[in-house]
Amino acid sequence: MTTHTAMPDLAARTTLVRAGRIRRSRRRVIVIVILAVAVLALISAEIMLGKTIYPVSDVLAVMRGESVPGASFTVGTLRFPRALIGALAGLAFGAAGTTFQTMLRNPLASPDVIGISAGASAAAVVCLVVLRWSGTATMFVALIAGVATAAAIYLAARGGESTGGRLILIGIGIGAMLDAVVSFAIQRAAQWDVAVAMRWLTGSLNGSRWESVLPLGIAVAVLLPLLVLLSRELRALELGDAAATSLGVRVDHVRVLLILAAVALTCFATATTGPIAFVAFLAGPIVSRLVGHGSSLTIPAALMGACLVLTADLIGQFAFDTRFPVGVITGILGAPYLLYLLIRTSRRGGSS
Amino acid sequence: MTSVQAKVDDRRRAPASQVGARRRALTIAGLILGVGIAILLSLSFGSRTVSMAEILEGLTSWAQGRTPAEIGAIAVQERIPRTVLAIIAGAALAVSGALMQAITRNPIADPGILGVNTGAALAVVCGIAFFGITSPYQYLWLALGGAILTAIFVYNVGSVGPGGSTPIKLALAGAATTAALSSLVSAVLLPRTAAMDTFRFWQVGGVGGADWGTMAVIAPLLVAGTLVAFICAPALNALALGDDVAVGLGVRIGRTRLLAAVAGVVLCAAVTAVAGPIAFVGLMVPHVMRMLVGPDQRWILPLSALGGAVLLTLADTIGRLIGYPGETEAGIVTAFVGAPVLIIIARRSRIKGL
Numbered sequence: 001m002t003t004h005t006a007m008p009d010l011a012a013r014t015t016l017v018r019a020g021r022i023r024r025s026r027r028r029v030i031v032i033v034i035l036a037v038a039v040l041a042l043i044s045a046e047i048m049l050g051k052t053i054y055p056v057s058d059v060l061a062v063m064r065g066e067s068v069p070g071a072s073f074t075v076g077t078l079r080f081p082r083a084l085i086g087a088l089a090g091l092a093f094g095a096a097g098t099t100f101q102t103m104l105r106n107p108l109a110s111p112d113v114i115g116i117s118a119g120a121s122a123a124a125v126v127c128l129v130v131l132r133w134s135g136t137a138t139m140f141v142a143l144i145a146g147v148a149t150a151a152a153i154y155l156a157a158r159g160g161e162s163t164g165g166r167l168i169l170i171g172i173g174i175g176a177m178l179d180a181v182v183s184f185a186i187q188r189a190a191q192w193d194v195a196v197a198m199r200w201l202t203g204s205l206n207g208s209r210w211e212s213v214l215p216l217g218i219a220v221a222v223l224l225p226l227l228v229l230l231s232r233e234l235r236a237l238e239l240g241d242a243a244a245t246s247l248g249v250r251v252d253h254v255r256v257l258l259i260l261a262a263v264a265l266t267c268f269a270t271a272t273t274g275p276i277a278f279v280a281f282l283a284g285p286i287v288s289r290l291v292g293h294g295s296s297l298t299i300p301a302a303l304m305g306a307c308l309v310l311t312a313d314l315i316g317q318f319a320f321d322t323r324f325p326v327g328v329i330t331g332i333l334g335a336p337y338l339l340y341l342l343i344r345t346s347r348r349g350g351s352s
Numbered sequence: 353m354t355s356v357q358a359k360v361d362d363r364r365r366a367p368a369s370q371v372g373a374r375r376r377a378l379t380i381a382g383l384i385l386g387v388g389i390a391i392l393l394s395l396s397f398g399s400r401t402v403s404m405a406e407i408l409e410g411l412t413s414w415a416q417g418r419t420p421a422e423i424g425a426i427a428v429q430e431r432i433p434r435t436v437l438a439i440i441a442g443a444a445l446a447v448s449g450a451l452m453q454a455i456t457r458n459p460i461a462d463p464g465i466l467g468v469n470t471g472a473a474l475a476v477v478c479g480i481a482f483f484g485i486t487s488p489y490q491y492l493w494l495a496l497g498g499a500i501l502t503a504i505f506v507y508n509v510g511s512v513g514p515g516g517s518t519p520i521k522l523a524l525a526g527a528a529t530t531a532a533l534s535s536l537v538s539a540v541l542l543p544r545t546a547a548m549d550t551f552r553f554w555q556v557g558g559v560g561g562a563d564w565g566t567m568a569v570i571a572p573l574l575v576a577g578t579l580v581a582f583i584c585a586p587a588l589n590a591l592a593l594g595d596d597v598a599v600g601l602g603v604r605i606g607r608t609r610l611l612a613a614v615a616g617v618v619l620c621a622a623v624t625a626v627a628g629p630i631a632f633v634g635l636m637v638p639h640v641m642r643m644l645v646g647p648d649q650r651w652i653l654p655l656s657a658l659g660g661a662v663l664l665t666l667a668d669t670i671g672r673l674i675g676y677p678g679e680t681e682a683g684i685v686t687a688f689v690g691a692p693v694l695i696i697i698a699r700r701s702r703i704k705g706l
Binding site: 339 | 509523527528529536538539542631681687690692695
C-alpha cells in the first residue's frame with residue numbers, strides 16, 4: 001500500500017526535478033546566446049562607429065583585405081584591434097573573476113579586488129615604461145609577477161581560522177603597495193605621459209595594436225576552454241573540499257590548475273590593457289542573477305565581461321565631449337555596486 | 353583588606369610599573385634622538401650631499417636671515433621648509449591615525465584606508481576644474497570638506513550590520529570608495545589639461561613643495577587638533593573598555609567620539625591639503641607605539657606624534673636618495689613600508705578588535 005502511494009509521488013517529483021533542470025539549463029542557454037549576440041553587436045558597433053561611420057559593406061571589404069580609402073586605416077588599423085582586444089580582455093577578466101569568486105566562495109574575492117591585477121600591472125608598467133622592453137617579454141614578466149603576487153597573498157593568508165576575510169584584507173594591502181610601484185614607475189618615466197599613466201592606473205583600450213591581439217588571443221583560446229572544461233570540478237569545489245573529494249575531484253590538483261589558469265588570464269589581459277577596474281569583480285555576480293543558481297557561470301561570465309568592457313568603452317568614447325578611457329567608466333559604475341554588495345552582505349551578518 | 357596584603361599587592365605591582373616607566377623613558381629618549389637624526393639626515397641628503405660644517409653654516413645664516421655664500425649651505429636652507437613640513441605632517445598624520453583607531457576600536461583605521469585622502473583630492477580637483485581655484489588657502493577648505501564627508505560615508509558603510517565596523521568591512525568600504533572617487537577624479541581631470549597640470553603635482557603625496565605660507569595657514573588647525581586629541585586621551589582610554597563601562601566611568605561618549613573624530617579628520621585633511629595624500633603613516637605609527645608603551649592613549653598619542661615625524665622625515669629623505677638625481681615622493685615610500693605592516697596586522701589572529 002505504501003508503495004502504491006509513494007510510486008506516483010516519486011514519479012511526479014522526478015518529473016518536477018527534471019522539468020526544473022530543463023528550465024534552468026534552457027535559461028542558461030538563452031542567456032549565453034543573448035550575451036554572445038550582444039558581444040558580436042558591440043564589436044560591430046565598436047568597428048563601425050567613430051568620427052566617420054562606415055557602412056557594413058566597407059567593413060566587410062576591409063576584412064576581405066581589399067583596400068578602401070580611409071576605411072582601410074581607420075577600421076583595419078585602429079578600430080579592429082581595439083574591438084578585438086576589448087572583447088578578449090573582457091572574456092579573460094570575466095572568466096578569471098568568476099573562477100576566483102566561486103572557488104573562494106566570496107563575491108569580493110575577485111582578482112582585481114585582492115591585488116593580483118595590481119601585481120601584473122606593476123610588472124607590466126616597470127617593463128614597458130621604465131625598462132622599455134617589448135610587448136611579448138612584458139606579457140611573460142607580468143604573468144610571473146601575477147602568479148608570484150597570488151602566491152604571496154595565499155601564503156600570507158594561510159593558517160588560523162577565517163582565511164577568507166584575511167585573504168581579502170591582505171590582498172588590499174598588497175594591492176596598495178603595488179599601486180605605489182605603478183605611481184613610482186610612471187613618475188620615473190621620461191615624461192609624464194597622460195595616456196600612458198591613465199592606462200596603467202585605470203586601464204584603457206587606447207593605443208590597441210595588432211601586435212598585442214595575437215598573444216592575448218592565444219592565451220584566451222587556450223585558457224578559457226581549460227576553465228570551461230574544469231567548470232564541473234569548480235562547482236564541486238564550491239561545496240567544500242570534503243564533498244568535492246567524495247564526488248571524485250582531485251581537489252589540490254584541480255585547484256592549482258584553476259588558480260594558474262585564472263591568474264594567467266588576468267595577467268595577460270592586464271599586461272595588454274592595464275587593470276580595467278571592476279570587470280572581473282562585476283561579471284560573475286551579474287550573470288549569476290541572470291542565470292540563477294546551480295549551473296556553471298564560466299561561459300556566461302566571460303561573455304558578460306566582454307559586454308562590460310565594450311559597452312564601457314563605447315560610453316567612454318561617445319557619451320561625453322571628452323574621450324574617457326574604459327577603466328574610468330567601469331570604475332565609476334562598478335564601485336557603487338561593490339559598496340551595495342558590501343552593505344547587503346554585512347546586513348546578513350558579517351562578510352569575514 | 354589587611355595592610356599586609358596591601359603591601360604584598362604593592363610589591364607585586366611595583367616592578368611592573370617600574371619596567372613600564374623605564375620602557376617609556378627609553379622610548380621617549382629614542383624617539384627624540386630619532387627626530388634629531390632624521391632632521392640631520394633630511395638636511396644633509398639630496399641631489400647635493402653636504403657636510404656637517406655646511407649644515408651649521410646654513411642653519412646659522414638662516415637664523416640670522418642672510419643668504420650664505422657657499423652653495424652647500426644654500427642647499428641646506430632650501431631643505432629647511434620641507435624638513436619642517438615633514439615633521440609636522442608626519443606628527444599630525446600619526447596622531448590622526450591613533451585617534452581614528454581609538455574611536456572606531458578598529459586596528460586598521462587610517463586616513464588612507466578610509467578613503468579620506470581621495471575624498472580630499474576629489475574636492476580639490478573639482479575646485480580647480482570648476483571654480484578656477486588656484487590658491488592653497490582655498491584648497492585647504494575644500495580638502496577639509498571632502499575629507500570629512502568621505503570619512504563619515506566610509507565609516508557608516510563599513511559599520512552596517514551586526515558586529516559594527518570589522519577591519520575587513522572597513523577596508524573594503526574604503527577601497528571601494530577610493531576606487532569610485534579616483535575614477536571621478538580622472539573623469540574631471542582628463543578633459544582639462546590645465547587643471548591636470550596643477551593637480552598632478554599634488555596627486556602623489558610628498559613634502560617637496562613645502563612653503564612657509566601654506567604651513568602657517570594649517571599650523572593653527574594642527575595645533576588645535578593635537579590639543580583636542582591630547583585632552584581627549586583619558587576619555588578615549590575609558591572608551592576602549594566599551595561604551596557601557598565608559599558611561600559608568602562618567603565619560604560622555606557621544607561628545608568624546610565627536611570631538612576626537614573631528615580632531616582626527618581635521619588633522620589628516622589639513623596635511624592632505626598641503627602635502628597631498630600620504631598613506632599608511634597613520635596606520636603604522638600608533639601600532640608600533642602601542643607595542644612599545646602599552647595601550648594607554650595618554651602615551652600613545654604624544655609618542656605617535658614623535659614617531660610619525662621620524663617616519664615621514666626619513667621617508668622623504670629615502671625618497672630623495674632612491675629617486676636620485678630627482679626625487680621620489682614620500683607618499684610612495686610610506687605606501688611601500690606600510691603595506692607589510694597592514695599584512696602583519698591582518699595576520700594577527702585577534703583581528704576583530706583592539
